[in-house]
Amino acid sequence: MISRQEQFSGEEAPPAHLLLDLDRLAAYLAPRLPGMGRDLSATKFKGGQSNPTYRLAGPAGSFVLRRKPPGQLVASAHRIDREYHILSALAKTDIPAPRPYLYCADTDVIGSEFYIVEHVAGRIFWEADMAGCAPQERAAIYEDMNDILARLHAIDPGAVGLGDLARADGYAARNLMRWSSLYRQAELTPIADMDWLMEMLPRHLPKTEEICFIHGDYGLYNLIIAPNEPRISAVLDWEMATLGNPLIDLAHHLRAWWDLPDAGLAATSLVGADLPSLGIPAMDDYVARYCRRRGIAVPDMSWYLAYAQFRYAAMVQGILKRAADGTASSRVMVHSQDRVVRIAAMARQSLEQLLARDGADTVRSPRI
Numbered sequence: 001m002i003s004r005q006e007q008f009s010g011e012e013a014p015p016a017h018l019l020l021d022l023d024r025l026a027a028y029l030a031p032r033l034p035g036m037g038r039d040l041s042a043t044k045f046k047g048g049q050s051n052p053t054y055r056l057a058g059p060a061g062s063f064v065l066r067r068k069p070p071g072q073l074v075a076s077a078h079r080i081d082r083e084y085h086i087l088s089a090l091a092k093t094d095i096p097a098p099r100p101y102l103y104c105a106d107t108d109v110i111g112s113e114f115y116i117v118e119h120v121a122g123r124i125f126w127e128a129d130m131a132g133c134a135p136q137e138r139a140a141i142y143e144d145m146n147d148i149l150a151r152l153h154a155i156d157p158g159a160v161g162l163g164d165l166a167r168a169d170g171y172a173a174r175n176l177m178r179w180s181s182l183y184r185q186a187e188l189t190p191i192a193d194m195d196w197l198m199e200m201l202p203r204h205l206p207k208t209e210e211i212c213f214i215h216g217d218y219g220l221y222n223l224i225i226a227p228n229e230p231r232i233s234a235v236l237d238w239e240m241a242t243l244g245n246p247l248i249d250l251a252h253h254l255r256a257w258w259d260l261p262d263a264g265l266a267a268t269s270l271v272g273a274d275l276p277s278l279g280i281p282a283m284d285d286y287v288a289r290y291c292r293r294r295g296i297a298v299p300d301m302s303w304y305l306a307y308a309q310f311r312y313a314a315m316v317q318g319i320l321k322r323a324a325d326g327t328a329s330s331r332v333m334v335h336s337q338d339r340v341v342r343i344a345a346m347a348r349q350s351l352e353q354l355l356a357r358d359g360a361d362t363v364r365s366p367r368i
Contacts, residue, residue, distance in 0.1 A: 004126040004268060008047035008221075011055055017070060017326070018044060018052050020110050025065075026058070028109045032102055033116065035060030047126065047221070050239060051078055055119060064098060067114035069322075079239065081105065082165075084115040086238045089160045095152050096234050120234040122224040128256035128268045128280075130220075135279030140230035142280055143289075145223065148232055149253060150293035153246040155213045162243070168211050171244040176201055176307065183314035186321035189337060193344035197310045200351060204303060206245070214249035216240025220256065221268060250290060251301060251308035257283035258305060259312075260342055302354035309347030313340050 014020065026038040037059040045053045054065045068078045084103040091099060098117035105113050130138050157163045167174070180198045215222075217240050224234040259269040275282055281289070291298045317340050 005131065008126045009124065010046055011043035012046050014042065014044040014052070014054065020054065020065075024108075025056075025110055028104065028106075029102075029116070033060065033063070036063075047124065050237075051080065051083075056116070062119040063101065064117050064119050065114055066117070067110060068112040070111050080113045080115055083238045083241075086162065086165070086241050087115075087117060089162045090238075092160045093155055095148065095155070096232055097238070098234050098236070120224050122227050122233045124224055125220050126268060128220055128270050129273055129278055135277065137230045137279070139279035139281075141220075141225060141232070142286070144230070144232045145220065146286060146289050147293060148235065149215075149218055149250070150290050152215060152218075152235075153212045153249070153294060157213045157243055162213055165213070165241075166243040168243055171211055171242075172205050172209055172248065172307070173202065175244060175248065175311075176205075179311050179314045183317055186314070186318040188317070188320060188324065191341055191344050193341070193348045194310070194313060197306075197344065197347055197351065200355075201303075201307055201310060204351070204355065206247075206303060209245045209247075211243055212246050214242060214244045214246055216242060216244075216249065216252070218249060218253045219268075245304075246294075247299060247301065247304045248307060250287070251304035252311065254283055254287070254301075254305070255308070255312065257286075258309070258346075260339075260346060262339070302350065302357075306347050306350035306354065309343055309350060313343040313347060316340050316343065 020042050022040045022042060023038070025042075026036065026040045029036045029040075030038065035058075040056055040058045042054045042056050042065070045055065050069075052067050052069055054067075056063045056065050066080065066083070068080045081103060084100055087097055087100040090097040098120055101116045101118070103113075103115040107113060130141070133141075155162075157165060176198075183194060183198075215235070215238065217237055218235070222235060222237045223232050224236065225231070226233045256268055256270045259271070261269045261271050270280065273280070287301065288298050320337060320340070
């Protein structure tokens with residue numbers, strides 16, 4: 001069976017609904033990106049399910065174009081302009097991210113908004129166990145990944161022009177409401193556990209929360225690793241970045257440790273793996289390292305993990321809805337409706353364990 005690494009690595013010809021008008025694009029870029037010329041070629045990166053991303057090659061070298069998908073989209077999603085603003089702000093920090101060059105709001109050029117950034121050469125690992133790497137290399141990359149997340153959460157948003165990115169309070173409640181709404185918009189079939197989670201998670205919100213700049217989908221699959229050394233060269237996919245709760249960001253980042261193993265291409269899971277022999281830290285150790293770097297006490301992650309699992313189920317449901325509507329970025333659909341059901345059950349179990357431990361009210365709708 002083909003692996004995630006084989007399926008999602010590299011580039012491909014864009015499918016028909018994502019083809020670029022290269023002549024029109026070249027004419028637009030010529031006066032704005034010096035040296036691009038009119039002899040352009042474009043291939044689409046195979047990975048990713050949200051915003052289509054291409055490598056442009058021309059006389060001036062290689063660049064990356066990231067666009068909003070065509071077609072009817074979920075409200076507030078695919079904010080290409082916002083992502084470009086974030087990349088521009090990150091250029092003032094020590095967080096490795098692609099250098100931004102231009103943003104285009106004119107949908108007549110290629111059919112949707114887009115932006116251009118530098119092309120960063122390197123490796124992307126779609127499997128959390130990083131097959132083919134030595135334990136020492138895995139250990140170094142996981143350590144760098146942990147360090148960058150801690151540094152990202154330490155950014156002063158106001159100092160880099162991101163202070164108005166979102167409200168600076170009430171993130172958990174607002175994000176939960178948003179993803180509940182997005183799930184409802186994408187719902188294809190009723191799932192009792194998702195209904196229960198949307199009822200119970202708001203009842204047990206964190207009593208206090210820190211607010212800082214967060215990535216939203218920080219993971220190995222969104223990192224470019226230097227070609228010949230165990231170092232992160234760029235963090236990708238800033239679509240979901242905002243001002244929010246760093247522990248929610250951390251819980252989502254921990255997905256490789258808690259995600260359900262999948263016989264197909266959907267999951268990049270470390271569940272059941274021999275982590276010491278791989279050179280990969282256990283989840284609790286990884287969390288402790290992050291906390292040491294940030295100078296904070298190790299928290300109880302239970303609610304955050306339950307919420308991250310619920311939100312991930314909602315994200316997968318959104319991918320399935322885009323596929324049903326014909327607007328998915330990737331031509332390969334790796335998820336299934338049953339996967340949403342199983343992730344929701346896992347999230348419910350996580351929250352039920354927390355509530356049982358705390359002796360909290362667990363009155364809820366029954367499973368069906």
